[in-house]
Amino acid sequence: MTENVRLIEVKEEILSDNIKLAGGLRERLRRAKTMLLNLMSSPGSGKTSLILRTIEGLKGSLRTGVIEADIDSTVDAEKVASRGIPAVQLRTGGFCHLDAAMVAQGLDALPVGELDLVIIENVGNLVCPAEFDTGAHKNAMILSVPEGDDKPLKYPLMFSVCDLLVVNKIDYLSLSDFDMTALRQRVLALNPRIRILEVSCKTGAGIEGWIDWLNEEAAAFRV
Amino acid sequence: MHELPITESILKIVLKHAGANGVRKVKTIRLKVGKLSDLEDGWIQRYFDYLSKGTVAEGARLEIERMPIIMKCNTCSESYEVEAAKMGGAICPACGGTGGTLLSGREYTIKEMEAE
Numbered sequence: 001m002t003e004n005v006r007l008i009e010v011k012e013e014i015l016s017d018n019i020k021l022a023g024g025l026r027e028r029l030r031r032a033k034t035m036l037l038n039l040m041s042s043p044g045s046g047k048t049s050l051i052l053r054t055i056e057g058l059k060g061s062l063r064t065g066v067i068e069a070d071i072d073s074t075v076d077a078e079k080v081a082s083r084g085i086p087a088v089q090l091r092t093g094g095f096c097h098l099d100a101a102m103v104a105q106g107l108d109a110l111p112v113g114e115l116d117l118v119i120i121e122n123v124g125n126l127v128c129p130a131e132f133d134t135g136a137h138k139n140a141m142i143l144s145v146p147e148g149d150d151k152p153l154k155y156p157l158m159f160s161v162c163d164l165l166v167v168n169k170i171d172y173l174s175l176s177d178f179d180m181t182a183l184r185q186r187v188l189a190l191n192p193r194i195r196i197l198e199v200s201c202k203t204g205a206g207i208e209g210w211i212d213w214l215n216e217e218a219a220a221f222r223v
Numbered sequence: 224m225h226e227l228p229i230t231e232s233i234l235k236i237v238l239k240h241a242g243a244n245g246v247r248k249v250k251t252i253r254l255k256v257g258k259l260s261d262l263e264d265g266w267i268q269r270y271f272d273y274l275s276k277g278t279v280a281e282g283a284r285l286e287i288e289r290m291p292i293i294m295k296c297n298t299c300s301e302s303y304e305v306e307a308a309k310m311g312g313a314i315c316p317a318c319g320g321t322g323g324t325l326l327s328g329r330e331y332t333i334k335e336m337e338a339e
């Protein structure tokens with residue numbers, strides 16, 4: 001029996017289908033001059049609130065569309081669409097993350113040629129979305145103050161793959177023992193290139209820094 | 224948490240190579256998975272057993288080699304291994320510098336398989 005057993009070299013990326021698809025999406029959007037931003041965070045950290053602030057802040061500068069991922073509701077997309085922004089809701093069922101195929105589906109439902117920026121609101125989760133390339137040109141994440149400053153220690157990959165970290169709900173800082181200096185040190189140790197912005201979607205504090213970053217990145221992208 | 228789609232991809236790639244090599248039965252599949260991945264080995268095997276029913280890969284055993292997380296120090300360029308839970312506070316053993324660039328630990332590869 002055993003002499004019939006042979007070794008077959010495979011040497012293939014398990015996620016190769018997704019990597020290829022994501023690369024293709026990135027290229028297609030680059031030609032269309034539409035920047036794709038993947039926004040990730042835990043549930044309840046303020047993704048939808050930040051997107052609503054973003055829509056206000058980008059009025060007149062960037063034509064923006066939104067792809068919403070949620071377990072099984074259309075609440076977020078309805079909120080966004082009520083602001084007059086093209087939005088599509090992906091029903092991800094029990095899926096813990098978005099992959100490039102799902103994002104491609106969402107893009108098909110948006111007037112991509114007329115948009116400068118498409119924001120993906122990924123599934124609320126700090127683990128799985130970090131592992132799957134969505135085809136985005138930029139990755140950003142939100143950490144909210146009530147979640148705690150220890151999150152980079154628990155979810156290092158998420159902090160490693162992002163270009164920008166928004167620390168939201170800074171209006172809670174006085175009520176908590178959240179240590180901003182420790183957070184910054186932990187995050188920068190994982191990812192020295194990451195930008196860190198402190199904001200409150202509730203009060204509007206710091207939001208202009210986020211809007212400036214989007215405008216700068218979109219301008220650099222169009223060149 | 225996302226063992227199911229990963230396992231589907233593994234099976235698809237394995238069956239492709241099995242078909243190309245005229246395999247009658249896949250015995251063992253060897254994977255290289257970085258320690259930064261959250262995959263649970265037991266769940267991958269369980270999903271694989273379920274998904275592979277009726278294929279030449281039914282009953283195959285998955286062997287998962289966990290690849291270490293290697294950081295390259297941003298100060299002195301020394302490479303060193305670190306555990307996932309300590310990545311945020313990693314200190315270079317050579318120069319004591321904090322801050323590094325991830326060199327490996329995110330692997331998701333099928334290395335080889337044993338088949339009849």
